[in-house]
Amino acid sequence: MMSPQRNGSPPPRTPGGPQSKPLSPSRMTLDALVRGKRTAPLRVVLYGVEGIGKSTFGANAPAPVFLGAEDGTDHLDVTRFPSPESWQEVLDAVRVLTVEQHEYRTLVVDTLDWAEPLLWAHICKRDQQDNIESYGYGKGYSAALDEWRVFLAALDKLRRQKGMHIILLAHCWIKPFKNPEGDDFDRYELKLNAKASGLVKEWAEHVLFANHETYASKDARTKRVRGISTGARLIYTTRTAAYDAKNRGDLPESMPLSWADFTAALEAHQPADPQALEVAIREKAEQLSETHKRSALAAIERAGGDAVKLAKLNDWTNARLGEAA
Structure with a gap:
């Protein structure tokens, strides 16, 4: 014969009984995996x-x-x-x-x-x-x-x-x-x-x-x-x-x-297209003084298609154009 519960004592909890709270499903599942790169604010x-x-x-x-x-x-x-x-x-x-x-x-x-x-x-x-x-x-x-x-x-x-x-x-x-x-x-x-x-x-x-x-x-x-x-x-x-x-x-x-x-x-994961940079620099060089024009054209040859060097040269031509404005 089971002994009676003490007065005021809560009944014992049983697994799966009415007092157990169901566990929330975890978000960390294989179905929740996301692939690929994400675009986010910088x-x-x-x-x-x-x-x-x-x-x-x-x-x-x-x-x-x-x-x-x-x-x-x-x-x-x-x-x-x-x-x-x-x-x-x-x-x-x-x-x-x-x-x-x-x-x-x-x-x-x-x-x-x-x-x-x-x-x-x-x-x-x-x-x-x-x-x-x-x-x-x-x-x-x-x-x-x-x-x-x-x-x-x-x-x-x-x-x-x-x-x-x-x-x-x-x-x-x-x-x-x-x-x-x-x-x-x-x-x-x-x-x-x-x-x-x-x-x-x-x-x-x-x-x-x-x-x-x-x-x-x-x-x-x-x-x-x-x-x-x-x-x-x-x-x-x-x-x-x-x-x-x-x-x-x-x-x-x-x-x-x-x-x-x-x-x-960032979008290209590389510098601007070298050919496009070279075309832009040559067009801008035509608006420069003869001295700066020769310097720009010679620098294009020295760059040898290097996009980083051409990007610097493009910025240099922009600066020269700004001075002449």
Whole structure:
């Protein structure tokens, strides 16, 4: 004979009884597998020297809206948020784009190094610290990483819900690099605290470095070396000792600084068609001075059909045409 249940005690559960909750079917099934490449909004970090044209790159992206306090967009016919005066206002702008209906397709943050002091002021006020150094050696910058993660997560939510491209612009500075394999050297770096810089570069699909194309020339008589600029403005997509860069589209190592060239290279996974570039350069060369025309035609021959070299030459001819206009 079974002993009676104690007063108020729940009855024992039996497998499959009325109190068991059915398990939800898992989404992780072989039938749910998806094949092939996916087209998704871009996560781009573009940094470079002052006045190179970073804001113009963002302005030429699809239906952009700018967030930042930089004066570099005054000459551009673009849509802007009011200049944020706090880190919370930066987050508010991202939230508004995420939850409200609009037609914008690209958010351009101009620039990250302008936003970083707002973030520092925010956490210092929250944590009752005088400044970012008051936390103790390096601890303030580590605390700031949590807020950077919140920001980047908000950007990813915006990408998912609204299908918007994200372009984060930044300046650069020259910093000494401690080389574990040899002598130390200087290199261009993202103008952020090193910890934040590493996090942002890891988040981005494409980290692009923008600079003027230059080369070194040694005077045969004096033996002095001087830098000469070709006038071309380029973006570099692959890391070198001189700068950080990366891409996930098998892009050429360099290309003209333009959203159109960048996205065209992404779509093709290679530089523009060499024959088409050569035809375009020859047509433009006819509008140049005789000296520049000869230089352009000679450079075509030296390029030998190399699309990357021809892309640089095309940008050079564009610069020469701009000077003559």
